[in-house]
Amino acid sequence: MTTIIPLPAFQDNYIWVLSQSDTPWCVVVDPGDASVVNDYLIQNEKKLLAVLITHHHADHTGGLMQLKQQWPELRIIGPTAEHARIPALTETVGDGAIVVLPQLKQQFQVIAIPGHTAGHIAFYSAPVLFCGDTLFSAGCGRLLEGEFSESAIKMYQSLQRLISLPETTEVYCTHEYTLANLRFALSIEPDNLDLQYYQQQCQVKRQNFKPTLPSNIGLEKKVNPFLRCNNKDLQLKHNQNSAQSLFAYLRMAKDQFKS
Template sequence: MQVIRLEALSDNYIFLLHDRQQNIAAVVDPAEAQPVLKKLAELKAELVAIFNTHHHNDHVGGNKLLIEQFPQLIVYGGAEDRGRIPGQQVFLQEGDRVQFADRIAEVIFVPGHTRAHIVYYFPPEKSGETGELFCGDTLFSGGCGRLFEGTPTQMVDSLTKIRSLPDNTRVWCAHEYTLKNLKFALSLDGDNTDLQKYFEQVQVHRNRGEATIPSLLGVEKRTNPFLRWDNPSLQLAVNRNDAVQTFARIREMRNNF
C-alpha cells in the first residue's frame, strides 16, 4: 500500500492509498475533490473507498463530487457522525476493522476534537516496517486538535490510546501545523534536547518548502507536549500536578499562542 500525500486548501493534507497490483485507491479525508481526481487520473486508478475521520468540511468537502465520479465507492466514518458525513454508508465503532486491498486497519474511537472522531491504524505487515496512523485532527506533529465538542478528559483518554501504539508508526495528520506547534512546545519544554533537535529539522524542511508529515510516533512521544501531560517538568511549567489539568492548561495556552 503506497501512501500519497496531496495538498489541499491552505494547509490541509489528503492521503491517497494506492494498491499498485489491483490499481485501486482509497482516500482519507478528502478536503476537496480536484487534487484526488487529478492524481487518480495520473495513476489511472479506480477509487473504491473514502475513509473519513470526522465530519468537518475540510475533511469531507470532496465527498460529494468523488461519489459522483465513482458511484460504487464506499464511504466510511464514525458511528457517532451519522447524518454529518456526506454519503456515509458504513458507521464504525471502536474495535471495528476496515480493509483496503490486502491491508486491514483497526478503528480507534478518539472523541475530543469532535464527539465522533475516529482514527485508522494499519499495523505493519512485517517486523521492522512502519505502521500507518491516519489521525485526522486528533494528533498533530507537535500538537493536537482543539476541543470543539469534547472534554479534556476525553482527549487525554483518546491520546492515551494513540500513545500506546508502537513508536515505529508513521503519523499522517491532516494539517501542516508543525513549525508553530514546536515553537509553542519550546516555550514550555525548552530544555528538551529531542524537541530542540526536531525543531531544527522541521525548520530546514519548511525553509525548503517541504512537508513535515508524516512524523514518527516515537518522535511525538518524546517531543509533543500533548502526549507528555504526565511529565514532571511540563507539569511544573504549567503549575499543575494532575494529568487532565495539565493537558487542559497546555491546550488553553496553545489556543492563545
C-alpha cells in the first residue's frame, strides 16, 4: 500500500511524498525545497529513489541540485519540453510515456497538460493524479507563457483531458489555494449548493491545520468553474457563447479578482 503525504513548503506549496512501509525507498513530487525533504527522510529513515517534476518553476524545482548532490544515483524525471530550463533532470518524458518505479511496484503515465507553462506534464497512476499547477481544487493555474488567447485554449484543452479521467481520480495539486479559489468560484456561481457545502468543509479543515487536498475529479466537476464552462446557464449569465470563451473570461476575471 502506497502512502501519499504532503510536506508543506514556502507559503502554500505541497511537496508530495510517496512511500511504502515495506521498503526504505520513497519518491517526491516537485521538491522546491530540499531541506523539507531531507527532514522527512531523516525522521522516517527513508531513502530517496526518484523525483517527479511537473514543470520548471523554481518553487517546484529549487531543491533539485541539493538532492542530486546528496543522492548521486537519484532519478529526476521531468518534461522533455522544459529540459533546457531544468538542467538537473536525469530523465525526460513526454505525453504518453510510462515511468516505471520497480522498487515501489508503481508506474505512472505521463499526460501533457500545457497552459500554465508550455511544457507542463502530469503523472497519473489510477487513482492518483499529480497535476502540478494546472488543476487546483476549485481553480486552475495562471497562464504565464505565450499569448493569453493561445495559452487559454491550451489550458482549456488540458483541463478537458484531466476531467476525462475517472471521477474517483484523486487530484494532488501543489498549492493550498482552495479557500481563495472557492471565494472566486462563489462569485461566479453563488447559488451552487455543492460549492457552498464544500467551502464549509474546507474552512473546517484549514481551521484544524489540515490540507484540503487531495480533491477528486467528480467533486471538481461540481465546484470548479473552470471545469463547468460547458454549462449553458453559466455561459448565458456571463455573456459568453462557447465553453472556450467562458473559460478565457473566467481566467481573466480570476487574475483580477480581489476576494
